[in-house]
Amino acid sequence: MNPQVPFNGLGMSLGTLSRLSKAQTRSISAENPTGAKGQGGMATEGTTAAFARELGQGWKLSPSISIAGDTTAVLADIDGPGAIQRIWITTHPEHWRRLLLRFYWDGEDAPSVEVPLGDFFCCGWCERTNVNSLPVAVNPAGGFNCYWEMPFHTHARVTIENLSPDAVENLFYQIDYTLTDVHKDCATFHAQWRRSNPVPYMDVHTLLDGVQGWGHYVGTYLAWGSNNNGWWGEGEVKFYLDGDTDWPTICGTGTEDYFGGAWCFEQPEGRYATYSTPFLGLPQIIMPDGLWRSQQRFGMYRWHVMDPVRFERDLRVTVQALGWRSALNGQRRFLPLQDDIASTAFWYQAEPHAPFPQAPTFNQVEVI
Structure with a gap:
């Protein structure tokens, strides 16, 4: 078998699912905020540390984050090239309009995405509803999923700003991405x-x-x-x-x-x-x-x-x-x-x- 497999792992579909690729799969969450290889689940403190006090490290100590009022949290900071392939995120519906998502590509100072969290996932009215579409799926009860492919050539940065003066507790998220070559026409x-x-x-x-x-x-x-x-x-x-x-x-x-x-x-x-x-x-x-x-x-x-x-x-x-x-x-x-x-x-x-x-x-x- 030729070890130099040309497929870069992007443009995924059922038709490409069997193809081998040298792309590297990574995932960022509150349990692995950098997405680094072999660094998941190592937290010693976090939003559920008290619940795991008898279990210790490795037992769901940090599955979510809290965001103080009028502050911005960095959800992902990734060196490329690569592409974000899936995002899952959830929090209480009352926060869906007060949290502002931003995506920055390739070192730019200005965001390429700037949208309230709920509207980005087709839930602008801060009330739960289910969505069954190809790039966006919202599942019970308020599970936001996004499958828009988001390639970047050198760097990707995802932030979320709490526009309100009150803290947002328990924002759960996972950002799945791949590190791979990205075509110049992407x-x-x-x-x-x-x-x-x-x-x-x-x-x-x-x-x-x-x-x-x-x-x-x-x-x-x-x-x-x-x-x-x-x-x-x-x-x-x-x-x-x-x-x-x-x-x-x-x-x-x-x-x-x-x-x-x-x-x-x-x-x-x-x-x-x-x-x-x-x-x-x-x-x-x-x-x-x-x-x-x-x-x-x-x-x-x-x-x-x-x-x-x-x-x-x-x-x-x-x-x-x-x-x-x-x-x-x-x-x-x-x-x-x-x-x-x-x-x-x-x-x-x-x-x-x-x-x-x-x-x-x-x-x-x-x-x-």
């Missing part, structure tokens, strides 16, 4: 969060703007809070590519259409239907309860895994908030809505990337 992973609360009247919500460089758009998550009665999803999703100004190259036909649904996501009995598939989903529907919950809220995703939106110079993405007015003289009319829309846009691009908007504050991410 772009780095990016994600950005934006919120319009509310969307200005007769304006649009911008998911992404100011992106410069060569890359491809791979996904959208929306946490949509409806501030009106009636249907809210007539608005079109538009992609402005490579110099488009007034008019986009890609213009969809409606919000539910973009997310792969139809006819208001409605079931025959007149209710919304949830669904969660490998690339498209409306997994979360939060309904009024007749007392304190006054509005409908929705969580939906669309992954462009089989149909990435490619750009060479620049990219802007928007969505309209559009519903219906009451009929006037028998004629229906559209109603521009002023809803609460928080979006997470996912894309790959060659570095360097353009600066992101100013990071949100604790009050700006709050579920209201």
Whole structure:
């Protein structure tokens, strides 16, 4: 057998699973914060040390971390080349919007990912729901899993900031990665969060703007809070590519259409239907309860895994908030809505990337 196996262990699928590779598997967690070989489970103190006091070292002394208020913790600091292949993380739902994830690639000072924890995993409303998609899976009860492949050429750094003044107790996490050669044509992973609360009247919500460089758009998550009665999803999703100004190259036909649904996501009995598939989903529907919950809220995703939106110079993405007015003289009319829309846009691009908007504050991410 030739010991010089060319396969670098990336681009994994069932079709590549049998191939040998010289890639080295590593994993970072609170039990091995550096991911070093043969260094796991060595803690002598940690968040559960009191529970293991009769068992001693090696018996689950440090499975999680705590993050003081208004501080940032480093989850991973990895010398490459290599790629993050899977992330698992969990904490109490009340923390999902107050924790801000950041990823830095190849020594850059500015993050390529800057997203609240829950929104990154399609759970922007700080309430548990299950997601059954290919790159993101959320399992009972609040187990966040991410399979986006995240290559880096020299270095990767992952941090999480506690935006609130109160400590976050018991953040559990595991970051699985491989150390291997990375092809020069591998772009780095990016994600950005934006919120319009509310969307200005007769304006649009911008998911992404100011992106410069060569890359491809791979996904959208929306946490949509409806501030009106009636249907809210007539608005079109538009992609402005490579110099488009007034008019986009890609213009969809409606919000539910973009997310792969139809006819208001409605079931025959007149209710919304949830669904969660490998690339498209409306997994979360939060309904009024007749007392304190006054509005409908929705969580939906669309992954462009089989149909990435490619750009060479620049990219802007928007969505309209559009519903219906009451009929006037028998004629229906559209109603521009002023809803609460928080979006997470996912894309790959060659570095360097353009600066992101100013990071949100604790009050700006709050579920209201």
